Amino acid sequence: MEQGITTLVAVVVFLGVYALIISEKVHRTVAALFGAALILFIRIVPWDKLPEYLDLDTLFLLIGMMIIVNTARESGLFEFIAIKTAKLARGSPMKVLLLFSLVTALVSSVLDNVTTVLLLTPMLLYITRLMDVNPVPFLLAEVFASNIGGTATLIGDPPNIMIGSAAGLSFNEFLVNMGPIAAVDLVLSLGLIYLIYRGAMRVDEKKKRSITSIIESLREEEAIRDHSLFRKSVIVILAVIGLFFVHDKLGLEPAVVALFGASVLLIWSGMEPDEILEKVEWTAIFFFVGLFILVGALVETGVINGIASWVTGHIHSTGEALVIITWFSAIASAIVDNIPLTAAMIPLIKAMGSSMNIYPLWWALSLGACLGGNGTAIGASANVVVIGIAAREGIRISFVEFLKVGLVVMIVTVAAGMAILWVRYIGV
Amino acid sequence: MDIFTRLIQKKFRGIAGERYEEVLRRYREFLLLPEEFVLPEISSVLMPIDRFSGEIPEGVYETLSAYPGASVTVVYISERKTLEIIEQTLGREEAEKLRKAKLEFAKKLSEEIASRLEKLGLRVERKYFIGSKSDDVITMMEEGDFDLLVVSRSYGSEVSRTSPVSPVVMKIVQHVVKPAMVY
Numbered sequence A: 001m002e003q004g005i006t007t008l009v010a011v012v013v014f015l016g017v018y019a020l021i022i023s024e025k026v027h028r029t030v031a032a033l034f035g036a037a038l039i040l041f042i043r044i045v046p047w048d049k050l051p052e053y054l055d056l057d058t059l060f061l062l063i064g065m066m067i068i069v070n071t072a073r074e075s076g077l078f079e080f081i082a083i084k085t086a087k088l089a090r091g092s093p094m095k096v097l098l099l100f101s102l103v104t105a106l107v108s109s110v111l112d113n114v115t116t117v118l119l120l121t122p123m124l125l126y127i128t129r130l131m132d133v134n135p136v137p138f139l140l141a142e143v144f145a146s147n148i149g150g151t152a153t154l155i156g157d158p159p160n161i162m163i164g165s166a167a168g169l170s171f172n173e174f175l176v177n178m179g180p181i182a183a184v185d186l187v188l189s190l191g192l193i194y195l196i197y198r199g200a201m202r203v204d205e206k207k208k209r210s211i212t213s214i215i216e217s218l219r220e221e222e223a224i225r226d227h228s229l230f231r232k233s234v235i236v237i238l239a240v241i242g243l244f245f246v247h248d249k250l251g252l253e254p255a256v257v258a259l260f261g262a263s264v265l266l267i268w269s270g271m272e273p274d275e276i277l278e279k280v281e282w283t284a285i286f287f288f289v290g291l292f293i294l295v296g297a298l299v300e301t302g303v304i305n306g307i308a309s310w311v312t313g314h315i316h317s318t319g320e321a322l323v324i325i326t327w328f329s330a331i332a333s334a335i336v337d338n339i340p341l342t343a344a345m346i347p348l349i350k351a352m353g354s355s356m357n358i359y360p361l362w363w364a365l366s367l368g369a370c371l372g373g374n375g376t377a378i379g380a381s382a383n384v385v386v387i388g389i390a391a392r393e394g395i396r397i398s399f400v401e402f403l404k405v406g407l408v409v410m411i412v413t414v415a416a417g418m419a420i421l422w423v424r425y426i427g428v
Numbered sequence B: 001m002d003i004f005t006r007l008i009q010k011k012f013r014g015i016a017g018e019r020y021e022e023v024l025r026r027y028r029e030f031l032l033l034p035e036e037f038v039l040p041e042i043s044s045v046l047m048p049i050d051r052f053s054g055e056i057p058e059g060v061y062e063t064l065s066a067y068p069g070a071s072v073t074v075v076y077i078s079e080r081k082t083l084e085i086i087e088q089t090l091g092r093e094e095a096e097k098l099r100k101a102k103l104e105f106a107k108k109l110s111e112e113i114a115s116r117l118e119k120l121g122l123r124v125e126r127k128y129f130i131g132s133k134s135d136d137v138i139t140m141m142e143e144g145d146f147d148l149l150v151v152s153r154s155y156g157s158e159v160s161r162t163s164p165v166s167p168v169v170m171k172i173v174q175h176v177v178k179p180a181m182v183y
Helices: A003-023 A028-041 A047-053 A056-075 A077-089 A093-110 A113-131 A136-151 A158-167 A171-201 A205-217 A227-250 A254-269 A273-277 A282-300 A303-314 A318-335 A338-352 A359-374 A381-392 A399-426 B003-016 B019-028 B058-064 B080-090 B092-119 B135-143 B167-175
Strands: B044-049 B071-079 B123-131 B148-151 B180-182
Touching (some): A003 A028, A003 A338, A028 A282, A047 A282, A056 A273, A056 A282, A077 A093, A093 A113, A093 A136, A113 A205, A113 A381, A113 B003, A136 A359, A136 A399, A158 A171, A158 A254, A158 A338, A171 A359, A227 A254, A282 A338, A303 A338, A318 A338, A318 A399, A338 A359, A359 A381, A359 A399, A381 B003, B003 B019, B044 B092, B058 B092, B071 B080, B080 B123, B135 B148, B135 B167, B148 B167
Parallel strands (some): B044 B148
């Protein structure tokens, strides 16, 4: 096949898959796998070059963390955390807002966002029902905290995993660069929520006392279904996080750390592997596989290099690129899935490396891809899960209601993050 | 349902799948709603006991302590049929001896339980009579002014491996309309 036609086919297949994902007509995994199969069938990506494009670091890191999370989930660890958090809040709406946001952000920074909100939201809704307050600000704060927390670390959000793997960035580099941004953004988002919904944060003293007595009667120990598994899960999670801090010094890939932790937990817990492995989100893993092949086709046919040349011809400095990548990825992530966006942006940034310092651009991409999701109700999986749970419990958060708050939070947090990156890498 | 709600529900099913139902099920095991925290109005309790009932668990005393001032009727019923069989086979004298022994035991057991209940601020009335362990309890619950029945699962006969609840208790709880607590 001629080079021009091959390039055209690669672009058409990529855009076609993207369109299918946006349209929601076909499951995103099916769309990505179909596109990847087509690319392999017409040999745009030769079979022997496939390992080059399949990012095993990302795939194994995701699989390892999913095994750890799903095993820990069986012990009741998350429910235990939720009850402890509720007790600490002592019936005060402000404390509920602050503590649940903080815990959500912390848990999301090391475990996946969907599992975090899926397990914390029912408890949050329960407390807001007890307090008899509008649950919407609390739910929105949880969504924003989850997305912001995920930004803080290498393992917090899939785009970060992909960026870390592609650019060879360590866990500590992520923590040093994105951690402070996440901390500032969490404070800003909570401040905005408070300003917008401050009327909903009031509960009289009598009610506060009765809520406290109800919450105090809950026994977090009852949430633990398997004490032995609970202890083992906590130990393994802490050990894995500890290893992440030193993985670069030990010369270990983050994926190896996650797989090691997962296998230790599987052996130690004695749980049936079938039971745990069937809970790994294989649809997400295969979605990544499909995407890597689709993006590989764009690299193989020179499309990415062409775009990179065009971009570098128009962008003359790292500062300009920093602003453009941050806002482009943020706006795009608010509208479409941030995973294919990140997958496409990674080779583009790599290709720009010949003409400028791209190190700050990885952080710009992480910032935009992770926080852009706060902009709209469908911008991130955590948003969909929280709004979905709320809808099932009879609490309606409309697209416009989310947009009004989400867009403000997105603009303020992305701008603050970009300002921090600018000061650090470009100078005042 | 509007387009946005349908889209969210579809995406939600795609992301969370069955996991949410599982999470909810687990939370429901230990999260009570505010309305479920309201204790039902209980002012009068019937507590049938016998030699099979065994020791009353602490949990039962704890539960009853939530109703200070309520009256508890501790009743010991000696099975008429058993006494009749003994009278027919061993004679009136032996039957009378057994009746007296049962009365002594009933008094002792009732005393022990009553003192524990009184310490919890409950008013206790003790009764002993010969009758039917199942039918009389059912009648008392139907005709009396009781709000709650508290009965051991071994009441009437020892529980076996095949039957964790005695047939007498099974019959009682199947007939009694008011709340019953089987310990």
